[in-house]
Amino acid sequence: MEISLISFEEKSRRLDKPVSFLVVDDDLRARESLATLLQTKWPDVSQAEDGEEAITLIQQRQFNLIILDLNMPKKSGDQVLAFIKEKKIPTTVIVLSGETSINKVNEAIRLGAYEIFKKPYSFDELEHAIRNALDKLLIEEEKAQIQSRLEHSEKLHRYMVDNSPDLIYILNLAGEFTFVNNSVTRLLGFKKSDLIGKHFSEFIADEDNLKAEYLFNERRRASRSNRTVELGLKCNAASSAKPFEATTCPIELNSMGIYSVDSKGSKKVGTYQGTYGVARDISRRKKAEKLITYQAYHDLLTKLPNRAMLRDRLDLAIKQSERTGETLIVMFLDLDRFKLINDSFGHVVGDQLLVEVAGRLKAEIRTGDTLARLGGDEFMLLLPQPTSRAQAESVAQKLIASLQQPFYLRGKEVYINVSIGIAVFPVDSKDINTLIKNADMAMYEVKSTGKNGYTFYNAKLEHAAAEKISIESGLRKALKNDELEMYYQPQINTKTRQIVGVEALLRWNHPQFGLVEPNYFIEQAEESRIIEQISEWVLNRVAIDLFGNKDFLDSRMKASINLSAADIRQKDFPENLVAIAGKYDIEPSRLEIEITENMFMSDIQACTHKLQVLSNKGFSIAIDDFGTGYASLNYLRELPVHTVKIDYSYISEIEHSKKGAALVAAIIGMAHALGMNIIPEGVENKNQLKFLEDLNCHIMQGFLFSKPVSTTDLLKIVVTQREKQSSLANA
Ligand code: C2E
Numbered sequence: 001m002e003i004s005l006i007s008f009e010e011k012s013r014r015l016d017k018p019v020s021f022l023v024v025d026d027d028l029r030a031r032e033s034l035a036t037l038l039q040t041k042w043p044d045v046s047q048a049e050d051g052e053e054a055i056t057l058i059q060q061r062q063f064n065l066i067i068l069d070l071n072m073p074k075k076s077g078d079q080v081l082a083f084i085k086e087k088k089i090p091t092t093v094i095v096l097s098g099e100t101s102i103n104k105v106n107e108a109i110r111l112g113a114y115e116i117f118k119k120p121y122s123f124d125e126l127e128h129a130i131r132n133a134l135d136k137l138l139i140e141e142e143k144a145q146i147q148s149r150l151e152h153s154e155k156l157h158r159y160m161v162d163n164s165p166d167l168i169y170i171l172n173l174a175g176e177f178t179f180v181n182n183s184v185t186r187l188l189g190f191k192k193s194d195l196i197g198k199h200f201s202e203f204i205a206d207e208d209n210l211k212a213e214y215l216f217n218e219r220r221r222a223s224r225s226n227r228t229v230e231l232g233l234k235c236n237a238a239s240s241a242k243p244f245e246a247t248t249c250p251i252e253l254n255s256m257g258i259y260s261v262d263s264k265g266s267k268k269v270g271t272y273q274g275t276y277g278v279a280r281d282i283s284r285r286k287k288a289e290k291l292i293t294y295q296a297y298h299d300l301l302t303k304l305p306n307r308a309m310l311r312d313r314l315d316l317a318i319k320q321s322e323r324t325g326e327t328l329i330v331m332f333l334d335l336d337r338f339k340l341i342n343d344s345f346g347h348v349v350g351d352q353l354l355v356e357v358a359g360r361l362k363a364e365i366r367t368g369d370t371l372a373r374l375g376g377d378e379f380m381l382l383l384p385q386p387t388s389r390a391q392a393e394s395v396a397q398k399l400i401a402s403l404q405q406p407f408y409l410r411g412k413e414v415y416i417n418v419s420i421g422i423a424v425f426p427v428d429s430k431d432i433n434t435l436i437k438n439a440d441m442a443m444y445e446v447k448s449t450g451k452n453g454y455t456f457y458n459a460k461l462e463h464a465a466a467e468k469i470s471i472e473s474g475l476r477k478a479l480k481n482d483e484l485e486m487y488y489q490p491q492i493n494t495k496t497r498q499i500v501g502v503e504a505l506l507r508w509n510h511p512q513f514g515l516v517e518p519n520y521f522i523e524q525a526e527e528s529r530i531i532e533q534i535s536e537w538v539l540n541r542v543a544i545d546l547f548g549n550k551d552f553l554d555s556r557m558k559a560s561i562n563l564s565a566a567d568i569r570q571k572d573f574p575e576n577l578v579a580i581a582g583k584y585d586i587e588p589s590r591l592e593i594e595i596t597e598n599m600f601m602s603d604i605q606a607c608t609h610k611l612q613v614l615s616n617k618g619f620s621i622a623i624d625d626f627g628t629g630y631a632s633l634n635y636l637r638e639l640p641v642h643t644v645k646i647d648y649s650y651i652s653e654i655e656h657s658k659k660g661a662a663l664v665a666a667i668i669g670m671a672h673a674l675g676m677n678i679i680p681e682g683v684e685n686k687n688q689l690k691f692l693e694d695l696n697c698h699i700m701q702g703f704l705f706s707k708p709v710s711t712t713d714l715l716k717i718v719v720t721q722r723e724k725q726s727s728l729a730n731a
């Protein structure tokens with residue numbers, strides 16, 4: 001063995017302390033000569049002249065070796081031995097004695113002497129005995145060290161096992177638990193003692209019992225054993241450790257067989273002893289996985305299925321319908337004026353409304369139907385069971401009716417409508433994407449013809465869509481080929497008969513259709529956002545046509561231009577306008593921006609701020625088509641508006657309905673009260689003129705005075721007016 005091969009000195013060096021001796025003898029010469037001899041090898045040698053002194057020294061410090069005479073005054077060697085034994089002092093005693101009667105020897109051995117020498121003795125023999133004793137001491141010391149290391153390591157492992165977040169267990173041959181660590185309480189809510197001695201199957205979730213039979217009780221070892229298998233373990237329902245949790249805990253199991261090892265360290269596999277396993281709690285991961293799948297297929301706000309799930313279901317429904325030859329229905333739903341509500345009440349309230357809308361719609365459908373939210377205020381409904389057009393219509397009517405009752409947002413009554421487009425499989429399309437697109441197209445048809453209603457897809461819509469596309473590409477060409485043109489409609493002061501301003505109106509000199517009015521193309525320009533380029537063109541054109549002309553400049557007339565929502569939405573819209581005005585040296589007070597009432601309301605916050613910037617710079621703002629939208633009078637008070645333009649439809653009502661006339665009167669009264677300018681549009685006859693003049697309204701626009709005219713014609717009119725004025729002044 002390793003220990004015996006190492007030199008003695010080396011071994012004693014390895015002892016923590018240097019070796020210490022105590023020589024006890026009343027014979028001074030014998031004692032001193034022995035001490036001197038010992039000191040040649042081991043420097044630490046103390047002396048005692050009798051038993052009493054020896055005991056005193058032993059109590060004071062530790063000696064590895066005591067060489068003890070037996071016959072001494074005061075206290076004998078036997079008494080010293082007895083003391084050492086009684087006090088369990090760790091030391092080795094070699095006895096030197098004049099007497100070696102068997103009784104004396106026996107007594108000394110009984111009292112723990114390591115060896116006995118009869119005086120006179122050979123020092124060599126004594127040294128040999130000393131070395132043997134030290135050898136033994138060393139072995140014991142080493143053993144103690146190993147033992148302490150083992151104990152430490154055992155403690156460490158136990159600590160690790162007990163404090164592991166995983167459940168660690170050992171099963172015996174019969175599959176019963178013989179060990180479980182502390183985690184069992186946290187994970188399953190059981191005490192350790194609840195499991196010890198019980199068969200593992202009692203704790204496996206019922207649905208996993210079969211799987212567990214092979215896995216839990218794993219006999220294989222190392223790489224062949226089970227790795228990360230998922231199972232469910234039963235939890236203790238009565239335990240307070242897991243109060244709100246499910247009745248089973250999902251775990252991931254690693255287990256392997258335990259085999260006996262023979263004491264000679266042979267590599268041969270011994271007999272099967274049981275199973276060792278580690279079960280990791282994966283409930284958090286499982287929850288996260290569930291959430292991820294849920295999120296992938298649901299709209300988190302309304303908890304409705306999302307587009308992905310709808311497509312899955314629609315795909316499935318189409319396959320089924322292909323087999324059975326039955327029809328299925330897809331409806332595209334879009335809320336009307338939702339953006340307005342979002343902008344006026346904020347997104348939190350907008351979200352709340354969407355949730356309530358989803359709830360009402362859902363209440364109207366059958367369990368097999370899928371109502372999905374595609375995003376924003378768009379929903380889609382799939383009726384997978386064979387449904388006739390009439391049935392689809394009644395569903396659409398029910399959906400519309402369900403939203404007709406008011407919603408209460410922040411204590412206010414709010415009404416919301418929905419536009420529904422319906423497409424039928426396989427009539428309208430056999431392809432999933434086209435079917436959705438067709439329903440969408442039908443929905444747009446509802447929107448463009450007045451909102452709140454439903455319509456079925458039909459091939460005519462396709463033509464309309466194709467036309468839209470051709471308008472879009474035509475407009476791009478128009479910009480490039482210089483096909484756009486500005487017309488100007490004068491605004492008259494009926495008291496002085498003078499033109500006080502002009503409204504710039506866009507025309508498209510279409511290569512096929514001739515001069516086209518904006519109603520044909522503006523909406524499409526807005527949708528495709530070409531409007532931004534168009535507006536830039538308009539601004540430059542008006543600047544050059546009018547403000548680049550001396551006659552117009554001298555006339556002190558105002559010019560107003562129409563802008564779209566997309567223009568205002570541009571981040572640096574006010575700055576751009578200011579820059580163009582600067583570039584052409586346009587006095588801000590001579591430029592008015594017209595914004596339709598609807599547009600104003602759809603983006604009220606952003607709009608107000610930007611228009612305020614322009615108003616502060618001296619530009620005027622007109623609210624166009626007043627009366628056609630939803631602006632309340634209250635809003636007008638807060639907005640930076642200088643001019644209200646009453647829509648043509650109201651003016652045309654003046655003669656035909658008392659109500660219409662009353663409304664116009666009310667609008668004019670209100671505008672005057674708020675100190676705003678008012679311009680009625682579309683004044684076509686003298687009756688209307690008189691009615692308006694009687695209401696003290698004197699600035700007007702309409703065919704009665706002039707149609708929109710080309711730049712050349714307008715400038716002619718401007719010159720004529722100036723000449724008339726000067727001849728009047730001269731007269
Ligand atoms: P709007 O701004 O309300 O312009 C007034 C419309 O009423 C003009 O139609 C004008 O020709 C028409 N009108 C004027 N007097 C009468 C009348 O006595 N009777 C009738 N029946 N109509 C009259 P227009 O030029 O076809 O423009 C239609 C709309 O297109 C405009 O309505 C405006 O919203 C938009 N628009 C026109 N030019 C532009 C433009 O440069 N940019 C943008 N974004 N929109 C424009």
Ligand code: MG
Binds near residue numbers: 503562594624
């Ligand atoms: Mg206008």
Ligand code: MG
Binds near residue numbers: 625645647648681
């Ligand atoms: Mg108008």
